[in-house]
Amino acid sequence: MTQPLQNSPAPEVPNENHILNVEGFVETLTEAPTYTPKKLSQQVVLVRAGGSTSAYFYDTVNTQWNQVSLTSI
Numbered sequence: 001m002t003q004p005l006q007n008s009p010a011p012e013v014p015n016e017n018h019i020l021n022v023e024g025f026v027e028t029l030t031e032a033p034t035y036t037p038k039k040l041s042q043q044v045v046l047v048r049a050g051g052s053t054s055a056y057f058y059d060t061v062n063t064q065w066n067q068v069s070l071t072s073i
Helices: none
Strands: 046-048 053-059 064-070
Touching: none
Parallel strands: none
Antiparallel strands: 046 053, 053 064
């Protein structure tokens, strides 16, 4: 017989007060990344330059950064 699930507190998240605001939760740069990420958390960055914002995602298979332009709604 399986044990019932117990209510446990949610794990703490770094910068959780910024969770609804992606800036501050994800690293923000002023130019496109050129480094090779060592951690999963380094594989997603925002770049704010010239009044526009882009997201960059590191492709571990092709070992390259891919850019996604962001627009506000």
